[in-house]
Amino acid sequence: MLSEFQETLLQSVKAYQSTQLVKNKYENILQHLDSGIMLFDSDGVLTFINVQMARLLEIPRHSLIGCNLLQLLRHPHLSRFKKRKILRLYRETILFRKKNHELVDEYGRYYLTTITYGDQMEGDYLLSVKDVSEFKQIEQAAYQNDKLAMLGKISASIAHEIRNPLTAIRGFIQLLRPHLLQLGKDEYARIILSEIDRANDIIYEFLNSSKPTAPQKVVVSIASLLKEAVLLSESEALMKGCEIRLKESATPMNVSIDVKQVKQVLLNMIKNAMDAIEEVGSDYSGVIDISAEPDGKYVNITIQDNGNGMDKAMLGRLFDPFFTTKEKGTGLGLSVSYRIIKNHRGNINVDSVKGSGTIFVISLPLVP
Incomplete structure (x- = not known):
């Protein structure tokens, strides 16, 4: 009789250990998903939050477990921007019954949020947040x-x-x-x-x-290309009170390009930089820094100004045809530049802060 009881107890312990192992395994998987996950019980208390979600909120996980929504919003480490986003998410998903919602964080990254609740969750609320910036x-x-x-x-x-x-x-x-x-x-x-x-x-x-004409490519030196672009822009820059500073790279770099087309792109970028500086004021000391550095199989040509800069809304439409903020602009210059660089198997990236200037980076494949 005693031996049977011991056997049953041993089996129960093994079953419990096996269940704990499975639970720990799945919890470990949830912890390290690339999506952020939060689980609230039927009383609105946070019972689970994974590493990615805590990273997105920029708050330690241990300080969030056991909080309800109101306590979460009052958390001293939660930024005001994130509080507004959480309130908007609550309004969209709980009050308006939307299962999915898209939001943009303070760094300009896009996230898709999904909330699951109802009978399948037995009264719990599961919130998942996935970074969809690349998509x-x-x-x-x-x-x-x-x-x-x-x-x-x-x-x-x-x-x-x-x-x-x-x-x-x-x-x-x-x-x-x-x-x-x-x-x-x-x-x-x-x-x-x-x-x-x-x-x-x-x-x-x-x-x-x-549809720009097909590139008539020749191999040219990046250094000579940039010197010529600066030479063509210097007189206009002086009249507008701008200084163009060209930083020469110690590494010789060659690219296979249509010189006329790429020169058109560079001149367009420099002119835009001069216009952005002119917007600040006639007495402003404008500087345009131009440099080129190798980046693996590519060369990155950087054109940076200390002009008026752009907000995120303007950045999102920068390469749209006919989009312009200039009184006499056509809104086609950057659209043409974008297509020319794409035709050269390159890319254009831009970063800007309103009131702090703009950085354009043109990437082109290097000739080995």
Whole structure:
């Protein structure tokens, strides 16, 4: 009788140990998921939080277990930004019954939040948060390509329809110019011709933004390319009160590019930097730093200014066709630049803070 009891007890202990091992195993898996997880019981008390979620909240895990939502919001280490996000998440998912919600943190990263509750959770509430920034970038790139493809179709259909009458108007104005000169109105003809030329330039940019010509590549030195771009920009920079500083790299670097196209991109970036500095004020001492450094199989060309900078909303639309904040801008310069660098198997990254300047980084493949 005693031996049977001991055997039963031993089996129970083994079963308990086995259950604990399985529990510890699955808890360890949950702890190290790349998604953040929080579990609230039916009374709204936090019973489980994994490492990733604690990292996202920037609060130690041990200080959160046992808190309800109100205590969590009053936590001394929780930032005001995150408090607002948690309240909005509560409103969207609990009050408005939305199972999924997308939010952006203070660092500009995108997160998809999902809440699960009901009969399958036996009264508990499971909140999961996944970083979807990379998927968002892919989505935005696809959206950008769709817009450029649509722009190409529009441009192909209207370019000739606009250019033909402009050419005719330009020809007739030139024929009338001697008569206007006799009347002392030659200034009118000059203005009309310059505006027609500007319209033609806009159409040219419009066409190039959707489909730039195929790159005619030659191997060139990055150092000579940057020196030439700076040389072409120096006089305008001086007139606008800007200083262009070129930092030469000790490493010789060559790239295979269409020199005309990439030079157009560099000049466009430098001009944008000058315009951003000009926005600050005429007495402001503007500086544009240009450098190039190798990064694996690529070279990173950095153009940094101390101008007006941009907010996150503007950064998100920077490469959109026709998006511009300039009074006389077409909104096509950066769109064209983006497509040119992509055609060279490169990339453009930008980082900016409102009031603190902007950094553009152009990455191009190096020639071995």
